[in-house]
Amino acid sequence: MSEQGQRGTASIRITEVGPRDGLQNERRVLDVSQRVELVERLADAGLKEIEIGSFVHPRWVPQMSDTEAVAARVRRRPGVIYWGLIPNMRGLERAIDAGLTHVATVMSASETHNRKNINRTREQSLAEIRAIAEQVAARGMVLRTYVSTAFGCPFEGAVDFEQVLSLVRALADLDPEGISLGDTIGVGQPERIEAGCRRALEVLGADRLVLHLHDTQGLALANALVAVQAGVRRLDSSVGGTGGCPYAPGASGNVGTEDLVNLLEGLGLATGVALDRLVTTSRWLEQSVGVRLSSRYYRYALARSFYGTASA
Amino acid sequence: MSEQGQRGTASIRITEVGPRDGLQNERRVLDVSQRVELVERLADAGLKEIEIGSFVHPRWVPQMSDTEAVAARVRRRPGVIYWGLIPNMRGLERAIDAGLTHVATVMSASETHNRKNINRTREQSLAEIRAIAEQVAARGMVLRTYVSTAFGCPFEGAVDFEQVLSLVRALADLDPEGISLGDTIGVGQPERIEAGCRRALEVLGADRLVLHLHDTQGLALANALVAVQAGVRRLDSSVGGTGGCPYAPGASGNVGTEDLVNLLEGLGLATGVALDRLVTTSRWLEQSVGVRLSSRYYRYALARSFYGTASA
Numbered sequence: 001m002s003e004q005g006q007r008g009t010a011s012i013r014i015t016e017v018g019p020r021d022g023l024q025n026e027r028r029v030l031d032v033s034q035r036v037e038l039v040e041r042l043a044d045a046g047l048k049e050i051e052i053g054s055f056v057h058p059r060w061v062p063q064m065s066d067t068e069a070v071a072a073r074v075r076r077r078p079g080v081i082y083w084g085l086i087p088n089m090r091g092l093e094r095a096i097d098a099g100l101t102h103v104a105t106v107m108s109a110s111e112t113h114n115r116k117n118i119n120r121t122r123e124q125s126l127a128e129i130r131a132i133a134e135q136v137a138a139r140g141m142v143l144r145t146y147v148s149t150a151f152g153c154p155f156e157g158a159v160d161f162e163q164v165l166s167l168v169r170a171l172a173d174l175d176p177e178g179i180s181l182g183d184t185i186g187v188g189q190p191e192r193i194e195a196g197c198r199r200a201l202e203v204l205g206a207d208r209l210v211l212h213l214h215d216t217q218g219l220a221l222a223n224a225l226v227a228v229q230a231g232v233r234r235l236d237s238s239v240g241g242t243g244g245c246p247y248a249p250g251a252s253g254n255v256g257t258e259d260l261v262n263l264l265e266g267l268g269l270a271t272g273v274a275l276d277r278l279v280t281t282s283r284w285l286e287q288s289v290g291v292r293l294s295s296r297y298y299r300y301a302l303a304r305s306f307y308g309t310a311s312a
Numbered sequence: 313m314s315e316q317g318q319r320g321t322a323s324i325r326i327t328e329v330g331p332r333d334g335l336q337n338e339r340r341v342l343d344v345s346q347r348v349e350l351v352e353r354l355a356d357a358g359l360k361e362i363e364i365g366s367f368v369h370p371r372w373v374p375q376m377s378d379t380e381a382v383a384a385r386v387r388r389r390p391g392v393i394y395w396g397l398i399p400n401m402r403g404l405e406r407a408i409d410a411g412l413t414h415v416a417t418v419m420s421a422s423e424t425h426n427r428k429n430i431n432r433t434r435e436q437s438l439a440e441i442r443a444i445a446e447q448v449a450a451r452g453m454v455l456r457t458y459v460s461t462a463f464g465c466p467f468e469g470a471v472d473f474e475q476v477l478s479l480v481r482a483l484a485d486l487d488p489e490g491i492s493l494g495d496t497i498g499v500g501q502p503e504r505i506e507a508g509c510r511r512a513l514e515v516l517g518a519d520r521l522v523l524h525l526h527d528t529q530g531l532a533l534a535n536a537l538v539a540v541q542a543g544v545r546r547l548d549s550s551v552g553g554t555g556g557c558p559y560a561p562g563a564s565g566n567v568g569t570e571d572l573v574n575l576l577e578g579l580g581l582a583t584g585v586a587l588d589r590l591v592t593t594s595r596w597l598e599q600s601v602g603v604r605l606s607s608r609y610y611r612y613a614l615a616r617s618f619y620g621t622a623s624a
Contacts, residue, residue, distance in 0.1 A: 191578060217612045222534050297530055299530075
């Protein structure tokens with residue numbers, strides 16, 4: 001379906017979600033030109049799939065207001081996919097008007113999180129995603145679907161993975177290009193992540209399953225490792241580990257793109273991403289958002305460059 | 313040899329090195345009563361092996377001065393092993409005078425690091441450790457040996473693992489209770505760590521091989537995971553991730569004991585350690601050393617307790 005899908009099993013497709021999932025959870029709101037610069041820097045670093053923002057109402061997420069302007073100003077490069085997150089049909093209309101061809105829907109595996117996050121029952125969400133999928137197909141666009149809280153919910157605790165798989169099957173029927181299972185609050189541990197990925201791979205295959213990890217407890221890289229051991233070939237990440245966790249302020253956000261790339265390249269899995277450019281981007285971003293970014297590799301690289309120590 | 317060795321393969325022996333490897337790399341010097349309190353808190357948390365300090369000259373490491381007084385004041389509990397690090401024969405004499413029965417020597421896998429760290433050639437170090445081992449055996453004491461820079465050297469870069477294994481074999485001839493392979497500057501990546509552990513396990517077996525990880529790049533838990541997958545059953549760690557990395561100031565130190573326990577327990581591997589007590593200890597320690605501790609699980613637990621968020 002995409003260029004990356006033809007690379008073979010020795011490479012990993014990374015979707016960079018920093019400009020959306022990262023920024024929407026940072027307190028400081030970046031302006032459009034900063035958001036555009038972030039996307040351009042990420043493309044410069046070699047990222048081939050970038051979620052540039054969401055089309056949610058600015059009253060709820062001011063960090064994501066005017067994503068149309070971001071979409072309009074980002075220079076489209078051949079071979080790079082620009083995703084827009086759409087919370088509902090109105091979001092799809094905005095994404096279409098903004099000229100995006102790749103859109104991502106979101107719903108939760110747990111009922112309570114879905115109600116609190118999207119203000120709908122899961123049944124209502126699924127019906128709306130179905131309607132969106134029809135529109136997307138009719139227009140020759142490409143759909144991705146997120147399943148949040150797939151490995152744990154801040155309100156319900158553990159989530160029955162059989163329920164997650166039922167939802168995955170229902171979404172797979174809509175023929176999305178990928179389904180991203182989110183450890184939204186970073187409570188997944190390696191055994192559960194590995195077992196879940198194995199089951200989801202049976203349903204979706206390696207081309208369609210995406211794993212979306214948060215590093216809340218510091219387990220994201222261990223989880224990514226067992227996932228790729230299990231056969232996962234697509235992961236989401238956020239430059240610098242931006243994003244925090246809305247249910248544990250002060251804790252870490254998405255798994256950092258630097259951290260993921262460092263892990264994967266060390267495992268002999270190609271990502272096509274230049275680590276040094278990510279670090280430079282995180283340095284710029286850290287100054288822009290005004291908070292300490294949590295990516296471990298970033299902090300390591302930064303300390304090393306400041307002190308000019310021996311490389312090893 | 314020890315009680316832990318008889319637990320079977322579903323448990324992991326952790327040696328807590330915070331009072332030595334952690335504190336020696338923190339700028340602020342704790343006084344003897346604080347160092348004693350740290351050891352007592354760690355024993356309260358369930359740690360069965362604690363390295364309480366080193367017998368190095370206080371001119372070189374002021375953080376470790378008067379380890380005799382720490383040893384004298386720590387309450388000895390049945391079933392808990394109290395280790396003392398000895399840099400040389402003089403250190404052994406001090407450890408004996410302090411009433412310790414368990415001592416650890418240290419040398420590096422790389423020649424340059426050994427010269428800079430210990431001011432000896434590797435050959436000289438090995439000869440001194442041999443003499444120490446004779447004394448230790450003659451007195452019915454117990455020896456552990458550290459091999460630093462086993463997975464990378466700040467001066468030489470990559471380290472030939474065949475050389476590491478030669479050194480491991482030479483040390484194994486001295487009949488130490490354990491040999492701890494150190495990723496001293498945290499540059500090891502999962503593939504290298506796993507391959508190295510498999511080879512070292514062939515030489516030492518799971519009872520004697522210890523893995524000593526630093527989290528400099530954030531890969532320590534991924535490395536611990538592949539190590540236990542390979543059969544490693546003993547690891548060193550430091551409460552709160554204390555220690556920093558002398559060659560990358562600002563970067564993380566030893567793998568945090570909380571992080572390791574959280575990973576291992578999530579894998580179904582028993583550690584016997586109470587996570588909540590570690591977190592309380594790290595909170596106290598953070599205030600004592602006056603720097604932000606880097607343990608991910610600690611930061612997560614702290615954020616959660618501050619904000620009283622839903623547990624999941």
